[in-house]
Amino acid sequence: MTISVKAIIGSTSSTSYNLKVVEYLRKKYAGKLDITPVFINDVDMFSVDIENNQPENVKDFLDNVRDSDAVLFAVPEYNFSIPGSLKNAVDWLSRSNFAIKDKPAFIVGASMGVLGSVRAQLHLREILTNPMLSPAILPNNEVYIGSIHE
Numbered sequence: 625m626t627i628s629v630k631a632i633i634g635s636t637s638s639t640s641y642n643l644k645v646v647e648y649l650r651k652k653y654a655g656k657l658d659i660t661p662v663f664i665n666d667v668d669m670f671s672v673d674i675e676n677n678q679p680e681n682v683k684d685f686l687d688n689v690r691d692s693d694a695v696l697f698a699v700p701e702y703n704f705s706i707p708g709s710l711k712n713a714v715d716w717l718s719r720s721n722f723a724i725k726d727k728p729a730f731i732v733g734a735s736m737g738v739l740g741s742v743r744a745q746l747h748l749r750e751i752l753t754n755p756m757l758s759p760a761i762l763p764n765n766e767v768y769i770g771s772i773h774e
């Protein structure tokens with residue numbers, strides 16, 4: 625039985641390096657892991673005004689992530705943190721009946737800086753400690769791919 629992994633692509637770029645990293649992982653672990661990219665481009669901006677009347681694009685995103693054995697976050701770095709679009713998606717997850725609580729999770733990231741999104745990943749780890757999120761992040765494994773454009 626293969627394990628279903630939903631890979632949240634933390635970039636909205638059509639030429640995203642982080643998407644390419646996920647494509648590489650998808651091929652490398654085919655047969656063991658069924659890795660499917662989840663795009664956040666169409667996820668509406670979170671507002672408490674609509675959280676109980678979610679747009680279809682939000683429902684699709686949340687259902688997609690929920691329907692998995694594990695979640696992979698592929699994280700670019702924007703201004704020493706995660707892109708706002710990824711934070712928006714995570715905010716929705718936090719208001720979605722514990723969609724990723726205790727779900728196995730893993731974080732990878734690529735950026736053009738030499739530190740390979742380390743600051744963004746540290747921010748994401750901190751955000752994910754919120755009790756409304758708190759996935760079970762695989763410890764002792766960290767992936768930082770710097771100077772990705774080279």
Ligand SMILES: Cc1cc2nc3c(=O)[nH]c(=O)nc-3n(C[C@H](O)[C@H](O)[C@H](O)COP(=O)(O)O)c2cc1C
Nearest residue numbers: 635637640641642643700701702703704735736737
């Ligand atoms: C608004 C913005 C801010 C950025 N800030 C950083 C940064 O703080 N550190 C870094 O290493 N790269 C930074 N970059 C460069 C990104 O690492 C680069 O655009 C990378 O390709 C993003 O990942 P993606 O290709 O998956 O979208 C920034 C890019 C943008 C557009």
